[in-house]
Amino acid sequence: MRDYDEITAFLGEWGPAQKLIFLLLTVSVIPNGFAGFSIIFVGDIPEHRCSIPGNLNLSQAWMNRTIPLVPGTQIQYTQCSRYRLDVIRNLSELFPDPDLLNVSGIDEEPCLDGWDYSQDQYTSTIVSEWDLVCNDNWKEPFAASLYFLGVLIGSGSSGMISDRFGRKIVLFGTMGIQVLFNLLITLSPSWEIFCLINFFKGIGEISNYMTAFVLGSELLQKSIRVTYSTLGIGFFYAVGYMLLPFVAYFMRGWRMLILILSLISLLYIPLWWFIPESPRWLLSKGRVKEAESIIRFMAKKNGITPPAVLFTDDELEHIQNKQVKSVPVIQLIKTSRIRAITMINLVVWMILAIGYYGLSLNVPNLHGNDYLNCFLFGAIEIPANIAAWLLLRKFPRKLSLSGILALSGGVLLFMNLIPSSLLVLSTALVLIGKLGNTCAFSIAFVYTSELYPTPMRNTGIGVSSMASRAGSIISPYVAMLDAYKENLPFIVMGVLMVFSAIVVLFLPETFNIPLPDTISQMQKVKWFKIRRCSYSYVSKTKTIGENNVVIFKEEML
Template identity: 80%
Template sequence: MAWDLVCDDKWKEPFTTSLYFFGVLIGSGGSGVISDRFGRKIVLFGSMGVQILFNLLITLSPSWEIFCLINFLRGIGEVSYYVTAFVLGSEILQKSIRVTYSTLGIGCFYAVGYMMLPFIAYFVRGWRMLILILSLICLLYIPLWWFIPESPRWLLSKGRVKEAESIIRCMAKKNGITPPPVLFTDDELENIQNKQVKSVPVTQLIKSRNILVITVISALIWMIIAIGYYGLSLNIPNLHGNDYLNCFLFGAIEIPSYIASWLLLRKCPRRLSHAGILALSGGVLLFMNLIPSNLSILSTVLVLIGKMGNAWAYCMVYVYTSELYPTPLRNTGVGVSSMASRTGSIISPYIVLLGSYQEILPFIVMGVLMVFSGIVVLFLPETFNIPLPDTIDQMQKVKWCKCSHSDSTQTRETNVVILKEEML
């Protein structure tokens, strides 16, 4: 960094990173609303354009204060294209390959980009020029505008039937399928409109004790996983060995994580597998405290195993959390949990800062938190091979959280409120 962020100004380095993640927190709260309002495709490419703009502006920062401001704004825009790409792909692709897209598709390509970053940084040492080159690489996205369609589901929800039919017919042609002359009858269109799930107030998450407990546990798990993921990534400069090689390995280790997540999500119970992965990841980091300082290679290997387990858990928690909530509360519940993870990413730079006092301290803190989250997962209900709940009454119950008569009454009242909102 060009502003000598050392000694008395050392606090500015983690503050800069936390400010960026604070921008991501704000962006995650509004990206879904904007995407639902203006469409998946335009928000996806629009956020990419905004990202390129702020990346170019940040290279011109004359001071640390201006750098922080632009970095904060960059964080607001960055989350939109990842989340929107996830939603767009899920709505376009058929059900049989949605899980594959969500794990192997997005995850593996993210890991490949992670692996390319240290390779580019090795040859471009100045941070301004590095950001400039990464921004110019993003211009390669522009031709994709003519290949990626808008979500037909979103178009139908907005009453833009002709556009949706045109996209579906184009898809059928590319797949060698002859579509019927009429894709949607008037009754089918009316049924599609009636089935659109509307967002409900976040206060519905505290109307029932069972929902409240699930929400609190899920948010806690998401926050701890984010602390571990970003904490380990940001702690690369404090590891032994070459920083560029370590960064490359941190990206490469995520590929087997996503493959394993895909396999586990298809075959294994959610609760036990998730708890085991978190406990293993945290236990490996705690075991590092017993490794002699002269065995630096072994320490790096253990950190890589911890990172693999953390990325593994991060990939699985999206699916597990979405299966816990009923349809009317699913977007709201996952959204609250996601915002909790942004809080964890804000905290993570300060966990890394503990390494300046004692090298092993960040690993001890993250290890304890991950083992604790692995224990907490066991309190959640199992969702494997259980149909997704459509109403609050169909939700799995937390065994140790017995619902009182007042909770049952509140659940019925909540269902009535949701039904009324869906009828409006």
């Protein structure tokens, strides 16, 4: 009995229709490249110091003495305190020249009148607009975490929604959600409203990416799917990533930046008339005429005459019955064999997300130009996806994933030994770490799909993806560790990646091994075992003269 791929083999592997679908779907993920990382510039923390009211009538010399210096420095002012203004005012009346006094012993007070922010880099960010500094500095990473919480919910629900209503309508519906919530967020009157809208924005944006991935996998032939998921989607996701700092360089206010980025998404509306629905999904819903119409259109586009009858009744029944339905999540931990693989996958995917987003969101804490660093972080994903594509084609999965994770983690740990004066070297090491992490993410997606049997493959990938979203929620706080110790975020991420590289070694190898269709065909996790030596004593009776003597024989098992 022929399956869908055999029936539609007459279309060819790489005709004009497939090329057009490949291009349009990959281009549609460009907004996803800048959506999750816009917080780098929208939520950046400008240089700031306590605001001093102008009605104190202080001279400029005394104004410069109202803010304490950071201990050990001569030019850097503290950001969360000032000297008591009533004392400063009284002293200024008695001593017009502040150089005659040592003001360092004056009591300090918090910034009761707000903060003054530098506008050298930004005209406004959400930090400067709503004073998300000092005691409220937790609010900026919390806004990013809420976005990733929306991403988690979106990744869990997008599959079910597209399975019910169709790939195409969800793809373009989520594009509309992206534009709508991006426009609404520019009107946010408060931090609380910003967080709420940012949460819903996360739900829509990941759903768009996931649906584009599934639609392309179902429309394109098997030989093109790995290329589509790595060089296709990965490349244009990186293009969107690189576009972000370019737009942010010219749009220094956070509201205008988001507005321009949202308007870019409007350019994708005409794609509705060029991207078809998935014939596989249509057939699973019994919409045979619509599926045939799309297949015949693709054949015409490729200059091929299709068969008069595409599907026999038996083939239609076979295709519809072959649709794999997701199994309950509990099945992933029901037996020891599946449970071990699932637990390792959850740990690895969570660490991958912490590393990926932790590195990306840490751009403002790096030395050098923020816009250039962000562009380089996006550009490095192109060779990372090429490397993943090559490794997936030629090398074992387990060793590739473990080796890349060990390299990425080791480079980040080495960062702690680099003097802060070597800016170029430290930035290059971070980029190598980002390259390895991105490459590992692409490999992990394919590797995970090969570990699970067919009935629970979609569920296994979905749960692993949700674990990665949980890691992305944590990542903004990992990036904040720089405030406690320089390079601490890199140390934490490096340790986690090296740990995950070790854990991956316990997984079975899947390279050049047929995909398992049943649980019994799954390979087992290979734990390290300590071989124990045990002894058994076997008694034998031997007659010596008139006496029976019992002899014990010691054997090692």
